[in-house]
Amino acid sequence: MAVISISRQFGAGGKTLGEAVALDLGYRFVHEGMLDKLACEMAESRPLAAGAEFYAQAHLTNVLSSLGPADYLDYYIKQDDRLLSQEQHLGALNQVIKELAEMDNIVLLGRGSQFILKGHPGALRILLVADQESRVDFLIRRYSVTPSKAQALLKRADKKRSRFLKLFFPTEPNETSLYHMVLNTTWLSLDMAKGLILDLVKRISSQGEAG
Numbered sequence: 001m002a003v004i005s006i007s008r009q010f011g012a013g014g015k016t017l018g019e020a021v022a023l024d025l026g027y028r029f030v031h032e033g034m035l036d037k038l039a040c041e042m043a044e045s046r047p048l049a050a051g052a053e054f055y056a057q058a059h060l061t062n063v064l065s066s067l068g069p070a071d072y073l074d075y076y077i078k079q080d081d082r083l084l085s086q087e088q089h090l091g092a093l094n095q096v097i098k099e100l101a102e103m104d105n106i107v108l109l110g111r112g113s114q115f116i117l118k119g120h121p122g123a124l125r126i127l128l129v130a131d132q133e134s135r136v137d138f139l140i141r142r143y144s145v146t147p148s149k150a151q152a153l154l155k156r157a158d159k160k161r162s163r164f165l166k167l168f169f170p171t172e173p174n175e176t177s178l179y180h181m182v183l184n185t186t187w188l189s190l191d192m193a194k195g196l197i198l199d200l201v202k203r204i205s206s207q208g209e210a211g
Contacts, residue, residue, distance in 0.1 A: 002201050003101045003120065005113040008128035010157035011135025011150075012185045013193070014109055016142060017128065020194050022107040025201065030100065032110035039092035110161075114178055115169045124204060126197060127179045134186040180204075 004021065008014030015031055022029035030038075097116045100106050101123060108117075117123040130138070132154070139150035165171075176182050181200055183193045 002205055003104060003117065003123040004107045004197070004201065005117050005123060005125045006107065006109050006128065007114045007126070007179070008110070009130060009135060010161065011138050011154055012128040012130040013138055013142075013190050014128050017185075017190050017193055017197075018107045018109045020190065021197050024194065024198060025105070025107075027105045027107050029107045030109065035093060035096060035108070035111040035113075036089075038096045039089060042092050042096055112165065112169050115171065118178065124181075124197075124200060125179045127174065127176070127182045128193070129174070129182065129184050130186040138185075 002025075004018075004027070006014050006018050006021075018031070019029050021027070093111055094116055097108060097111065097113050098120070100108065101117055101120050104122070114125045114127070117125065135154055136147065136150045139145055139153060140147060143150075145153065171178075181196065183196065185193060188196075
C-alpha cells in the first residue's frame with residue numbers, strides 16, 4: 001500500500017515508467033493531464049472554500065474512470081493556459097492530489113505532487129533526470145517524432161514545467177532532498193529504474209511508512 005509521486009524532466013521516461021510501475025503493482029496511474037482535468041472538473045462543480053471537504057472518493061473515482069486515454073503529446077503541443085485562475089488551480093490540485101493519495105495504491109505523475117505530498121505518510125517521491133541527448137533520443141524512439149520535433153517538444157515541456165512550478169511552488173523541483181530516490185535514466189534503463197522503485201516500495205511498505 002503506497003502512493004508514488006514521480007517528478008521528472010520531460011523525456012526522461014516518467015510516463016512510460018509510471019505506467020509500468022503501476023501495472024506491476026496493480027496501482028492506478030494518473031498523469032498530469034488527467035490531474036489538470038480532475039482539478040478543473042472539481043473547481044467547476046463547486047466553489048473552493050477554506051476548510052472545504054475533499055472530493056467524495058466515489059465521485060473522484062467516477063470522474064477519473066471517465067477520462068479517456070487522449071494523445072499524451074497533445075498535452076505538450078497544445079499550450080493551455082486558460083484552465084483556471086492560479087489560486088483556483090492550486091487549490092483544486094492540492095485537494096485532488098491529497099484525495100487521490102488517501103485512496104492509496106496510486107502512481108501520480110507531476111503537477112507538484114512531490115511538494116503537496118511531502119509530509120504524507122506512505123508517499124514515495126521519485127525524481128527522474130537524464131541529459132538532453134538521451135531525452136531527445138527517447139522521444140524519437142517512444143513517440144516516432146523527428147529530431148527537430150523532439151527538440152521542440154523538449155523545449156516547450158521544460159518551459160511549461162518551469163513556469164508551472166515557479167508559479168505554484170517557488171522551490172527548486174530538482175532539489176534532491178525532496179525525494180526518496182533520484183534516478184538518472186541516461187545511465188539506467190527503464191527496466192532497471194522500475195526494479196529499483198519496486199524494491200523501494202517493498203522495503204518501505206514492510207517498515208510501515210515512507211515519512
